Amino acid sequence: MKILVPVKRVIDYNVKPRVKADGTGVDLANVKMSMNPFDEIAVEEAIRLKEKGVAAEIVAVSVGPQKAQETLRTALAMGADRAILVMTDDEVEPLAVAKILKGIVEEETPGLVILGKQAIDNDCNQTGQMLAALLGRPQGTFASAVTVEGDTVTVTREVDGGLETVKLVLPAIVTTDLRLNEPRYASLPNIMKAKSKPLATKAPADYGVDTTPRLKTLKVAEPPVRSAGIKVPDVDTLVAKLKEMGVA
């Protein structure tokens, strides 16, 4: 079975984003970028399935600018076999990404597509579900355990209140939650090897997808700032404050 893993280049999760003064967006110039953390988990899961003999080949895909190549090289260094970059300098919405991925799925016919549950930049949490809908395939979202048995995949999902297990008919779409696994670090020899793994470059038009945004961003603003608080010297003062507030 082949596994397709879409990955996204996003602002590093440790960086505090700064909103541009003109309200047009978040300043990404000279900011450290990395692979979306949920996508690292997706790559790791695909590699583990390959190590178990379930998967034969792992194809990493990214939709984004030329620099998204670095993100794909990271996936290759972790253990993906080859990569496809669908290059565009425009910001592409989840619906358009899902349409591009549908085109790639139809060409590559993977048994599983493993995506992150959400990207930490737009926080949408949509692409996996949209891809499943467009392909008419089942979806196992927010996965914390994935087991492939024959022509089905059993997915344990993190839901409000606990866990839920569903069985999906393959081919299927899975999106990863944080506790699915601990992604490995790429070793230096593997980073070197990744440089010679195949990376194909495509364009959204190759899949006949129009990436014109459906949502127009009118403004991006800082969230309201909380007014400065006070520090209390001891527990007694805190108790008094809580009583004042009517909490205790």
Place this chain on the structure above:
Amino acid sequence: MKTLVWVEHDNTSVKDATLAAVTAASQLGEVHLLVAGSGCAAVAEQAAKIAGVGKVHLADDAAYANALAENVAPLVASLMASHDAFVAPATSNGKNIAPRVAALLDVMQVSDILSIEGPKTFTRPTYAGNAIATVESSDAKLVITVRGTAFAKAATEGGSGAVEAAAGAADAGLSSFVGAEIAKSERPELTSAKIIVSGGRALKDADTFQQVIFPLADKLGAAVGASRAAVDAGYVPNDYQVGQTGKIVAPEVYIAVGISGAIQHLAGMKDSKTIIAINKDEDAPIFQVADIGLVADLFSAVPELTGKL
């Protein structure tokens, strides 16, 4: 504008998250509800009483029992022929189903909205809540998920909606429900609690977490939350997690114990009315958002606090 609201329920009663979605939907226009489940007529009766509800579509079929997106999304998409907007609370079901509906309708979903600024204009958080985007949809139909803490809850009485049976294509045969492990708790539910006591990595282990955090929470009648670090370390189950990738909460009082305040955690709780932080590191970022801070060792301060309440 006719809006269809996803009713979150457990086949016996309507969940609170639905009520915030109804408030948001009523700002868009006429509110219709969808109750999809199995043996859920009682839920429809209850839903019909929610203030401002016009009609309740009841899809009662074994295929909808566990809200599997593969079965439910085509049902919603077919009902959308006579509606202009689909509104779901941003619960795990809402987040699972709504994008599937959006793609079936060929529209972009607007996720986790905070406010409605115009018929097609919304605000939503991005970058873990560090930037608030105002977006305008150009799609013919709207698909929206609503952040529960950003809208008031609609009243559960006063409505007189008519219940109407809705037929769907039933089981798509793509997926099946195997089972669920729901964590049992006698404490208030995290997302609707007025007071939350949350613990972080500094609690050391599961036993210490129980001994320090739970008595304080019980004293205050509070729900218990946790940072990702505490969940990953196995102190508490993962549905306790507050943050960008866990639950988003906005209680009256949020007490953060031994939580440093990483941006991913703040994204889940910084809209709380009053934030209280107890941490021994006076430079911890949590103190930048805390209304009341106490720099102290939690192992002595929290039991003392519990004792004096």
